[in-house]
Amino acid sequence: MHYRQLGRTGWKISDISFGAWAIGGAWGSVSDDESLAALRKAIDCGVNFIDTADVYGDGRSERLIARLKKSEKKEIVVATKAGRRLPRQTVEGYSRQNLTMWVEDSLRNLSTDCLDLLQLHCPPTALYDRPEVFGILDDLVQAGKIGYYGVSVEKIDEALKAIEYPNVQTVQIIFNCFRQRPAEKFFARAKEKQVGILARVPLASGLLTGKFRRDSTFAKDDHRNFNRHGEAFDMGETFSGVDYNVGLDAVEEMRALVPAGVSMSQFALRWILIFDAVTCAIPGGKRPEQVVDNCAASDLPPLSDTAMAGVKRIYDEKIRVAVQNRW
Ligand SMILES: NC(=O)c1ccc[n+]([C@@H]2O[C@H](COP(=O)([O-])OP(=O)(O)OC[C@H]3O[C@@H](n4cnc5c(N)ncnc54)[C@H](OP(=O)(O)O)[C@@H]3O)[C@@H](O)[C@H]2O)c1
Numbered sequence: 312m313h314y315r316q317l318g319r320t321g322w323k324i325s326d327i328s329f330g331a332w333a334i335g336g337a338w339g340s341v342s343d344d345e346s347l348a349a350l351r352k353a354i355d356c357g358v359n360f361i362d363t364a365d366v367y368g369d370g371r372s373e374r375l376i377a378r379l380k381k382s383e384k385k386e387i388v389v390a391t392k393a394g395r396r397l398p399r400q401t402v403e404g405y406s407r408q409n410l411t412m413w414v415e416d417s418l419r420n421l422s423t424d425c426l427d428l429l430q431l432h433c434p435p436t437a438l439y440d441r442p443e444v445f446g447i448l449d450d451l452v453q454a455g456k457i458g459y460y461g462v463s464v465e466k467i468d469e470a471l472k473a474i475e476y477p478n479v480q481t482v483q484i485i486f487n488c489f490r491q492r493p494a495e496k497f498f499a500r501a502k503e504k505q506v507g508i509l510a511r512v513p514l515a516s517g518l519l520t521g522k523f524r525r526d527s528t529f530a531k532d533d534h535r536n537f538n539r540h541g542e543a544f545d546m547g548e549t550f551s552g553v554d555y556n557v558g559l560d561a562v563e564e565m566r567a568l569v570p571a572g573v574s575m576s577q578f579a580l581r582w583i584l585i586f587d588a589v590t591c592a593i594p595g596g597k598r599p600e601q602v603v604d605n606c607a608a609s610d611l612p613p614l615s616d617t618a619m620a621g622v623k624r625i626y627d628e629k630i631r632v633a634v635q636n637r638w
Pocket residue numbers: 329330331332333338362363392432433463464483510511512513514515516517520522548576593594595596597600601602604605
């Protein structure tokens with residue numbers, strides 16, 4: 312496992328880290344025992360950074376991480392998020408009272424007295440024109456309730472605005488073989504500002520693992536069933552906003568680029584790590600085997616120029632039109 316500096320925080324975190332949404336909920340049924348086994352395996356593989364949110368399984372994901380931390384001696388940095396408890400996303404909802412209440416809930420769930428990193432959870436675009444919200448976050452840092460804060464965004468314009476606030480330490484954004492625009496429009500500025508970048512949905516909700524087929528089915532309570540067209544939340548969070556069949560065709564073409572002995576998931580994750588502005592990818596993992604597969608991407612040699620050019624060509628020909636100007 313390799314480690315990279317997380318912005319200006321002083322933390323060095325694993326370039327393959329762990330995304331803890333699926334172990335909370337919205338991905339079909341998961342067992343806590345298996346989720347804990349996946350988390351433990353991640354730590355064994357060298358992962359030292361976990362991304363979660365208060366709403367993942369209504370605190371279930373955070374509570375599992377608290378259980379993990381109790382039984383682990385190694386230092387683990389936990390990033391959580393706040394804002395999605397609002398029944399409707401409004402800027403006014405990000406009030407001092409609400410933010411304080413959400414932070415207190417996460418502190419309880421995570422069994423800690425200070426959150427390592429708190430991220431605003433895809434708030435409305437207009438929030439980035441409200442410095443007072445970032446002032447509230449500064450106050451929470453001052454009060455010792457949070458160590459650092461950052462944002463999770465849908466759009467590049469939001470990311471660019473967020474990093475103008477001097478104490479925003481991290482930006483979490485969708486970046487993968489099917490979402491290449493952040494490299495074109497955001498990474499250079501983030502590097503200038505020394506802001507950490509967490510690449511989320513790195514496997515396009517599993518599409519980029521290469522395991523799905525046209526007739527694959529998903530449980531009723533799996534967002535890959537119920538949110539394909541953005542019925543419950545931003546459609547970009549499901550398969551990166553790429554039409555399922557278009558994504559499958561692109562993955563088929565990509566297979567030819569994957570070196571022998573490397574899994575498709577590892578290839579997709581190694582592609583992300585080629586970009587040095589990225590601090591880490593945070594693949595979701597429900598089972599220990601998936602975690603082992605994903606973590607091995609960190610130690611692979613860089614992808615060849617031919618492979619990089621191939622991924623770019625497939626994106627340009629098959630994917631770009633659907634996603635490039637939307638997010
Ligand atoms: N708004 C936000 O801030 C936001 C939104 C989305 C995600 N996130 C964060 O980003 C993290 C990662 O994104 P994500 O979980 O949505 O998507 P992802 O990492 O692209 O896909 C994860 C899913 O792919 C499957 N998988 C993972 N590794 C695999 C492997 N090696 N082989 C086969 N299948 C594998 C698993 O599901 P199955 O086994 O069921 O196929 C897993 O749950 C989340 O966990 C969360 O922490 C944040």
